[in-house]
Amino acid sequence: MPSPTNFRALSWLPITLLFGLASALAGGDFISDTRISQQRESRETRTDEQLAQDWGLRAEDWVRYRQLQQGPLGVYSPNLDPLTALGIEARNDEERRRYAELQVHAESARVAKELAYQRAYDQAWKRLYPNLLPVSLMDARNNSPIRLPGNGRLALFIKDNCMSCNLQVKKLQSAGLEFDLYMVGSDSDDARLRRWAQQVTLDPLSVRERRITLNHDAGRWNSLGVAGDLPALVREVDGQWQRQ
Template sequence: MKPWFVRFVLAFAVASMASAIAVAQNAPAADSRIVQSRDRTAIDADLDERLARDWGLQNEEWARYRQLMQGPLGVYSPGLDPFTALGIEARTDEERRRYAELQVQAEARRVEKLLAYQHAYDDAWKRLHPTLQPVVLTDAGATPATSGALGRLAVFVKDDCPPCEQRVRQLQTAGTAFDLYMVGSRQDDARIRQWAAKAGIEPAKVRARTITLNHDAGRWLSIGVPGELPAVVREVNGQWLRQ
């Protein structure tokens, strides 16, 4: 047998063994990745099923919601809840009515819980701080109309604003009921109470809810009313107008 042929055979054998060893070494890693992928898929499926159940939707409806939010709807309106997204993109009138009814029911439950906690909060405040003015626990996503009776004024103010204080004094002197929203309060109850005291808001009117004290939490920007503060606004035919 010629020497060059022997060397060729030996080289081929060594290369084959190295390849086999590499395949054997990589096999566990590949198997591990497959197992991890399967586990992740199972976890995602369980999570989707639980979320669909929490929202009162079928699994197919939840899957469609996720698909919609990955498309143009999610780009234009990120953060939409499932009922709104599915209702906007409803394929039939029946679907649209179904999602509208589901959303109304969910909103009613949410508001009921919020009011129940507000009552508990008020009771605790009266027991623990009877001499301090309470701050209303309004929903951060709500508009001013949801925090008071229909037709009430919403008054937006800010700190270091003498015209704001003057306007609030005028409204209080006139006996006007209104919901006050402090822009830039940073969710600091003490800050808004100090402002109210400086503006001369009577604690008795706050306790009676003739005047409510609220953190703005982005509402001023959300209602889209132009101009500077103070702003006294009221909703008229779905639009917020200065008064």
């Protein structure tokens, strides 16, 4: 039979083991948290580096972009892309020229991809819905204001329930002109735009072949700064949009 002293030692043994186990676990948790934090920081670092590479930027460029977004520029233009932000806040002519060239390359690549997909989309539409007028894919999926590209084509801005707008469309169509049509106030409702096109008897073949395109305005009309009411037939001339 163990002595009282030995009994007391044995009785404390499980508690000592428990304290040791708890300490080990605590240490393990600490190590685990440290590793997780290090891994998270490593992932974030790689993400920033990858984002910089996506825009053709250097690591120091991305750091400066982050800083700019925390200042007045980020308040005035919170969604400005890195190249535009850095170009606007360029510290000298060399920087400004470099960012401008990077942006030209980036936008050229983006537009090429979008046009390639738009062509694939148009082909799929003709195959799957040959009797339904297509609405421009990129316009219908974007709810934010979009800059109107100056591609040399006529752009006609109209609104629903507008007799003079309908007459303008018929006039352009009868003349065989190619143009991009934008409905102001369409709320990105494809069905509404198609109903209007059917009411004015817009030529389905011209739409399918994109001699005439159907688009939601998505804020373009207000961004042009052209005075006057709708309908508005405009074209870009020397960088300025003018009524025709």
